Structures are given as C-alpha cells and as structure tokens.
Amino acid sequence: MDLQGFGFNVYLSQVVFGAVDIPAKLLSVLVISGLGRRLAQGGALALAGLCILANIFVPGELPALRMAFAVVGKGALAASFNCAYIFTGELFPTVIRWVWPAQPRPSSPAQSSSNHCPCANPACINPTLH
Numbered sequence: 001m002d003l004q005g006f007g008f009n010v011y012l013s014q015v016v017f018g019a020v021d022i023p024a025k026l027l028s029v030l031v032i033s034g035l036g037r038r039l040a041q042g043g044a045l046a047l048a049g050l051c052i053l054a055n056i057f058v059p060g061e062l063p064a065l066r067m068a069f070a071v072v073g074k075g076a077l078a079a080s081f082n083c084a085y086i087f088t089g090e091l092f093p094t095v096i097r098w099v100w101p102a103q104p105r106p107s108s109p110a111q112s113s114s115n116h117c118p119c120a121n122p123a124c125i126n127p128t129l130h
Contacts, residue, residue, distance in 0.1 A: 008067060016067075020075040028079035037087045044080035048073045 031040040051073030058066050 008063065013067070016071055017074050020071050021078045024075035024078040025082045028082040031079075032083060032086060037083055037090075041080055041083040041087060044076045044083060048076035048080060051076060 028040060028044065031043070035043075051069045055066055055069040055073070058069065060066070
C-alpha cells in the first residue's frame with residue numbers, strides 16, 4: 001500500500017492501520033457468534049472488496065475519504081483473516097485435531113475396554129475406523 005500517496009503523515013497512517021485491527025477482530029468474533037462463520041467471512045471479504053473498488057474512484061483531491069476507505073478495508077481484511085483462522089480449525093476432522101498430544105492407541109479394537117474412540121473424542125461412535 002502506498003501510504004505516502006494518501007497525503008497524510010506516514011507514521012500516523014501506520015498507527016491508524018495498526019489500531020484498526022483490534023476492534024475489527026473483536027467485532028468479527030461478535031459477528032461470527034451472531035450470524036455464523038460463513039456469513040461473517042463472506043461479509044468481511046465483500047466489504048473489503050467494496051472499499052478497494054470505491055477507493056479506485058475517489059479522486060486524489062479527497063485524501064481523507066481515500067484514507068477512510070483504506071482503513072475500513074484494512075479492518076475488513078483483518079476480520080476476514082480472523083474468520084478464516086477460526087473456520088480452518090473447524091474444517092479438520094476431530095481425529096486430526098487430537099493428534100497432539102498423541103494419545104496411546106490400542107493395537108486392536110478388542111483391547112479397548114471403553115465404548116469411546118481411542119482418539120479421545122467421546123462423540124466418536126465407531127473406533128474401528130481409526
């Protein structure tokens with residue numbers, strides 16, 4: 001990003017771009033809780049794209065408006081990265097997420113004395129698949 005092209009102090013611009021991350025990530029957690037992760041991810045990416053497209057059409061004589069679009073777009077991208085971070089943890093099956101710490105597994109299903117899976121997932125109903 002060309003911070004010098006905005007016509008503001010470069011250091012102040014960097015502080016503003018850094019400061020927008022914390023509220024954006026907190027807001028993204030609230031939106032994920034209320035609307036769901038897919039809608040939050042899509043909305044954040046759409047908002048970031050709209051801000052970038054809107055910034056193309058804003059003339060250079062309006063540096064404050066260009067900066068506002070850039071800051072909102074940066075915040076939307078921070079929120080989308082937060083959504084992606086939360087969403088990717090849920091994409092992997094529980095068996096893969098429980099690899100660390102490694103659970104000792106019995107060599108055969110008959111050695112398992114309990115009904116739950118040796119992968120430490122009490123909801124697993126078929127431990128013979130592992």
